[in-house]
Amino acid sequence: MSQEYQSILESRLTPRDLERLLALENAKLHRFVAESIDLCDPESVFVCTDSPEDIASVRRLAVETGEETPLALDGHTVHFDGYHDQGRDKDRTKYLVPPGVDLGASLNSLDKEEGLAEVRTLLEGSMRGRKVLVRFFCLGPTDSVFSISGVQLTDSAYVAHSEDLLYRSGYEQFKRVGDSGEFFRVLHSAGRLEGNVSADVGKRRVYIDLEDDIVYSVNTQYAGNTVGFKKLALRLAIRKADREGWLAEHMFVMGVGGPGGRKTYFAGAFPSACGKTSTAMLPGETIVGDDIAYFRAIDADPRAVNVEGGIFGIIRDVNPKDDPVIYEVLTRPGEVIFSNVLVNEDRPYWLGMGRELPAEGTNHSGHWHAGDTDEEGNEITPSHKNARYTVALKDLSNLDELADDPGGVPLHAVIYGGRDSDTSVPVQQSFDWAHGIVTMGAGLESETTSATLGREGVRAWQPMSNLDFISLPLGRYIQNNLDFAAGLKRLPVIFGVNYFLRGENRGYLNAMDDKHVWIKWAELRVHGEVRARRTPTGLIPLYLDLQRLFQEQLGRHFSRDQYAEQFQTRIRENLAKLDRIVWIFRKQVHDTPQAVFDILEAQRLRLEEAMAEWGDYVSPFDYARDE
Ligand code: SPV
Numbered sequence: 001m002s003q004e005y006q007s008i009l010e011s012r013l014t015p016r017d018l019e020r021l022l023a024l025e026n027a028k029l030h031r032f033v034a035e036s037i038d039l040c041d042p043e044s045v046f047v048c049t050d051s052p053e054d055i056a057s058v059r060r061l062a063v064e065t066g067e068e069t070p071l072a073l074d075g076h077t078v079h080f081d082g083y084h085d086q087g088r089d090k091d092r093t094k095y096l097v098p099p100g101v102d103l104g105a106s107l108n109s110l111d112k113e114e115g116l117a118e119v120r121t122l123l124e125g126s127m128r129g130r131k132v133l134v135r136f137f138c139l140g141p142t143d144s145v146f147s148i149s150g151v152q153l154t155d156s157a158y159v160a161h162s163e164d165l166l167y168r169s170g171y172e173q174f175k176r177v178g179d180s181g182e183f184f185r186v187l188h189s190a191g192r193l194e195g196n197v198s199a200d201v202g203k204r205r206v207y208i209d210l211e212d213d214i215v216y217s218v219n220t221q222y223a224g225n226t227v228g229f230k231k232l233a234l235r236l237a238i239r240k241a242d243r244e245g246w247l248a249e250h251m252f253v254m255g256v257g258g259p260g261g262r263k264t265y266f267a268g269a270f271p272s273a274c275g276k277t278s279t280a281m282l283p284g285e286t287i288v289g290d291d292i293a294y295f296r297a298i299d300a301d302p303r304a305v306n307v308e309g310g311i312f313g314i315i316r317d318v319n320p321k322d323d324p325v326i327y328e329v330l331t332r333p334g335e336v337i338f339s340n341v342l343v344n345e346d347r348p349y350w351l352g353m354g355r356e357l358p359a360e361g362t363n364h365s366g367h368w369h370a371g372d373t374d375e376e377g378n379e380i381t382p383s384h385k386n387a388r389y390t391v392a393l394k395d396l397s398n399l400d401e402l403a404d405d406p407g408g409v410p411l412h413a414v415i416y417g418g419r420d421s422d423t424s425v426p427v428q429q430s431f432d433w434a435h436g437i438v439t440m441g442a443g444l445e446s447e448t449t450s451a452t453l454g455r456e457g458v459r460a461w462q463p464m465s466n467l468d469f470i471s472l473p474l475g476r477y478i479q480n481n482l483d484f485a486a487g488l489k490r491l492p493v494i495f496g497v498n499y500f501l502r503g504e505n506r507g508y509l510n511a512m513d514d515k516h517v518w519i520k521w522a523e524l525r526v527h528g529e530v531r532a533r534r535t536p537t538g539l540i541p542l543y544l545d546l547q548r549l550f551q552e553q554l555g556r557h558f559s560r561d562q563y564a565e566q567f568q569t570r571i572r573e574n575l576a577k578l579d580r581i582v583w584i585f586r587k588q589v590h591d592t593p594q595a596v597f598d599i600l601e602a603q604r605l606r607l608e609e610a611m612a613e614w615g616d617y618v619s620p621f622d623y624a625r626d627e
């Protein structure tokens with residue numbers, strides 16, 4: 001180690017912490033820690049190992065600093081982010097790129113030197129008077145071809161505590177690997193605090209240095225901007241995957257039961273707040289992960305892992321009927337961090353929990369009464385719409401038995417879904433891998449939600465639900481997805497779903513649990529056990545199969561009229577969507593693969609032919625049955 005780093009570390013770390021850090025023989029790591037401490041100037045440094053005592057001390061610290069407050073049930077705490085720090089800040093999340101690198105118009109990037117200078121100025125002295133926690137994690141299962149090591153420095157014990165629940169420990173892995181291998185680095189400071197929340201959110205920055213695999217985040221606490229190994233590292237992983245020939249995706253992974261006790265593994269991409277976690281949590285099925293997946297071909301077999309070890313889930317609408325598994329975890333003792341919920345007499349409350357909420361309490365706005373408005377006159381909801389819970393997967397009764405398997409799970413199917421009120425059918429299978437990747441993945445649109453700052457309900461292009469995190473020129477990222485199929489001995493089957501179709505009076509056409517039927521149908525299709533109808537946009541279920549599945553799965557009747565309304569092809573809307581998508585691929589993406597245009601054009605021709613024959617809306621009963 002250079003003399004300079006050594007002397008910084010020796011003067012700032014206690015002998016115990018220094019010894020812990022030096023036990024990891026990695027010069028690049030030592031340098032990162034020394035430089036970060038020198039820049040942020042914390043009062044003390046805690047190097048956290050994987051030991052239960054160390055992990056418990058982080059949990060205690062989060063309460064001591066006041067970032068978390070214990071609630072009535074044992075193990076439950078609540079954390080509040082500032083009123084204006086309640087979602088991912090897309091505008092101020094930027095890629096730092098060296099001169100000459102062009103990521104394309106849809107990616108937010110900034111000259112590297114300029115960005116580094118700016119964020120370093122904001123980080124300078126930002127940790128004064130506080131303790132910095134140095135944490136080590138492993139993305140993906142440990143001891144696996146999927147494993148990626150990561151180190152995070154943060155002055156927020158809440159962030160560090162969340163990471164304990166969300167990631168597999170990585171100190172021992174760093175020790176084993178030593179100086180070999182790449183790793184991700186994250187530096188976070190909540191910045192100046194007022195009442196325990198980041199005070200300077202106007203100077204919030206999340207900058208991602210793609211060359212050096214370092215993320216900087218400052219003046220924010222919301223986990224999506226600060227828990228480095230969530231979406232921030234996903235952006236780094238997408239680059240690494242591109243270099244090494246695998247995929248990093250914004251997807252859940254789950255096991256779906258089929259006839260005879262069979263299990264079929266699905267990965268699914270949905271934009272934030274569009275039913276992703278509740279799909280992964282369907283009662284009776286098993287969860288591997290709810291947010292981020294890595295895919296690799298191992299001996300030509302497609303395999304998937306959950307990058308994480310926990311869930312940072314949206315709590316809104318978690319109730320005993322719609323999300324019984326999570327509801328149970330949130331209402332019994334056990335380690336749970338609630339964030340931005342309403343608290344009354346030490347109990348958490350949230351929108352859609354299936355019971356009446358108190359008319360006052362403490363929430364993300366401070367002390368709250370029903371009817372309170374903010375400075376812009378907007379009504380303050382009792383809990384924030386993006387309020388969350390953080391739990392470890394090991395505390396769930398439905399955790400899949402292969403969740404930590406170093407070889408991952410076999411990837412049998414991929415689902416893409418968005419929030420689409422008027423265009424796509426509830427479920428359809430693609431004609432083949434490329435058709436699914438292009439029309440269901442790359443062409444996905446979704447209406448915006450409260451998981452990101454900004455206006456809600458605006459239709460936006462959301463390729464693979466990953467747009468916010470794609471760190472490559474988009475065409476290249478899509479090509480990587482197309483190429484993943486090459487040479488596989490078994491191809492995952494691709495499906496498109498839409499849980500948000502609305503009828504004439506704008507009401508939703510589907511109940512929340514209908515998704516279970518779509519998934520069960522898809523499971524049968526993977527094994528070729530039910531037939532389908534061939535429409536211009538994909539293969540849809542037969543009515544009788546859905547009628548049977550609704551009865552078996554939900555004990556409900558599914559009528560022919562419901563089928564006819566939900567599964568009709570809305571030709572006009574589909575053509576309008578194609579126009580929008582083709583325009584984006586022509587004007588906004590500078591490296592669109594030709595295959596994208598070819599596949600979209602073929603879809604247009606099929607839609608136009610159907611329109612010539614049947615008109616603007618085609619009944620599903622009009623289509624022939626496919627084998
Ligand atoms: C999402 O918004 O997609 C999340 C939460 O999963 S965040 O950590 O904000 O990304």
Ligand code: MN
Nearest residue numbers: 250271272291
């Ligand atoms: Mn997500």
